[in-house]
Amino acid sequence: MPLGGVGEIGMNLYLYGYGPPGHREWLIVDMGITFGGDAEPGIDVILPDIRFLEEERPNLKGLLLTHAHEDHFGAVVVLWPRLGRLPVYATPFTASMLKSKLGEVGMLKDFPLEVMPMGGRRTIGPFDVELVTMSHSIPEPSGVVIKTNLGTVLHTGDWKLDETPLTSGPTDEARLRALGDAGIDALICDSTNAVRDGISPSEADVAVTLAQLIREAPRRVAVTTFASNVARIGSVAKAAQAAGRRLVVVGRAMYRVIEAAQETGYLDPDLPMLPETEFERIAPGKVVALCTGSQGEGRAAMARIALGEHPNVELDPGDRVIFSSRTIPGNEKAVARVQNGLSDQGIEVITDQDAPVHVSGHPRRGELEQLYRWTRPRIAIPMHGEGKHLEAQARLAERLGVREVVRARNGAMVRLAPGPASIIDDVPAGRLYRDGALITGEGDGQVRERRKLAFVGSVVVSLVLSEKGQLLADPEVALTGIPATDAHGAPFETIAREAAIGTVESIPRPRRKDTNLVSEAVRRGVRAAINQAWGKKPVCSVLLTVL
Ligand SMILES: [Zn+2]
Ligand SMILES: [Zn+2]
DSSP states (O other), rough: EEEESSBSSSOEEEEEESTTSSSOOEEEEOOOOOOOOTSSSOOOOEEEOHHHHHHHHHGGGEEOOOOOOOHHHHTHHHHHHHHHSSEEEOHHHHHHHHHHHHTTTTTTOOOOOOOOOTTTTEETTEEEEEEEEOOOOOSOEEEEEEEEEEEEEEEEOOOOSSSSSSSOOOOOHHHHHHHOOOOOOOEEEEEEETTTTTTOOOOOHHHHHHHHHHHOSSSSEEEEOOTTHOOOOHHHHHHHHTOOOOEEEHHHHHHHHHHHHTTTTOOOTTTTOEGGGGGGSSOOGGEEEEEETTTTTTTTTHHHHHTTOOOOOOOOOTEEEEEOOOOOOOHHHHHHHHHHHHHHHHHEEEEEEEEOOOOSSSHHHHHHHHHHHHOOEEEEEESSSSHHHHHHHHHHHHHHHTEOOOOOTTTEEEOOOSOOOOEEEEEOOOEEEEEEEEEEEGGGHHHHHHHHHHHHHHOOOOOOOOSSSOOSSSEEEEEESOOOOOOOOBHHHHHHHHHHHHHHSOGGGGGOOOHHHHHHEEEEEEHHHHHHSSSSOEEEEHHHHEO
C-alpha cells in the first residue's frame, strides 16, 4: 500500500501488510521527503503524513530503506521517533549516510539500525525479505523481494539497467531472472522515465564526456552535481587527475557523501582532494572545483559563486562551469538564475542540454520491458512518478500481457493475495510540513494563508467602542503589502479608516453590543472599500476593544 511516492514526486513510503484485518503486521519500505517550492512559502521540507502508521504502531515490524536518496530516507530522522523504536534495515552505504544524519541531530546513540549486506536476506516479522542489487545514481540501490506463504512481491526501489554504473551494481539480472522463473506475483516498479523510449546511457558514458570537457578547458573548471552521486564524484576526481588538475571540494553535503563513500569502499580513502580554502592558490589551468548547488539552492556553493559571494571560490571570464545534473521540476527558475549569473560574468556554462554530462538513474521503456520479461509478474503496480508516468507504465505492463494492472494512488490499500488484486480501502495519506521548528499538517491552513498574503497583502483595523457602542477614537489601521495610494492619490490608510467608521455608524446603536457582528461588518466593509479602489481584496482582520 503506497502512502507516498505514487502520483507525485518524492516522499516515498510504502507499506506491506500480512494477516487478517485487526491482526495485520506491517513492513515499511522507505520514508522520504520532498522539498517545498513556490507553492509552499516558508516550508523547507515536506514529509508524508504517517497517521496510519502511528495508529498501527504495535503492528509495525520494521522499516527497510532501499537507498540513501532524500526522497527515500530523508524523513527517518524526523518521523522515526513517532514509531516506537522500530528497527531500521539498510545496506552499509545507506546505513552510513543515515548514521551521519542521525549524528547531526543527536539521535545516533542506541538507534536500532540493522545493517544488511547487499543481496542479503532475513526474516522481519512474517516477511521473508531479500535484497536484490540494482543500479541507480547512488551506491547500493536495492530492490526488495518480500515473501509470505501467500506469495512473492518484488518492490524495485529506484533502478535502471547500467552495465557500467561505476559504483555498486550492475543490476543483478541473474537473480531477477531466477526470481521470475520461481514466480513473482506482484511487481511494484519505478515509473519515473516510463514516458521515454529506449535505454538510458551509462554512467561510464558521462565519465568520458566529463574527462574530455575537463581536459580541454582553457582555464578553471567547476562541476556541480547531486552530492549523493558517488560515481559522478569519482568520475570528476579521475578526470581531474588525468588532466593534471587538483580537485577542490566545495560544500558540506559533498563532504558528507565522500566520507560515507570512503568508509564503505566506493571512493579511494586517499582520494587527492583539497579544501576550498586552497582554491585561489592553484593556477587556473590546474584546478577542478566540485561544488554543491546543482539545483540552484540559494545557500549552496554554486549559487554563491554565481553571485560572486563565495568566501573562497571566485571564477573569472573564460572559466567553465559544468552542470552534471538534471533540473528537478520546480527548480527551473532557481537554476536559471544561477546559470544566468555565471553567463553574465563571462563564465562558460555547460549543461546536459549542451553535452551528455548527465544520465538519469531511472529506467526508460526499454529497460522496463526487460524487467517485465525477466520477472513476468501476475500483478503490476506502477509507483514513483507523477500521474502521466504511472499511466505510461500501466499501459506498458498491459501491452506486455500482465493480467492484473492496479492503478493505485497515495493512500490506496491494495489486496495482492489471496484472490485477484484490487483496491480494498483508502487510508489517510497526505503531507506534513516542517515549518520552522514545528511539524504541522497540510490542512492546518497557515501555508494556504501565507500564499494568499503573498498576492493580496493584509489590513488590520483596531476599533475602540464604548459599552453603548460609540466609537471612542478614530480606528487605527495597519497595512502590509498594499499600495500606498489609489489611482487618484488617496491613501489606502484613509480609505480603510473611513470605511471602518462608515460601517460602524451604519449599524444601529443597540445592535453594536454584538461585537462579532460589528467586527465582521467592519471586516467586510473595509475589504470592499479597498477592493473598489484597488481591484483586489486584502486579508482583513479587525481587533475590537470595548471600554
Ligand atoms: Zn533514488
Ligand atoms: Zn526516488
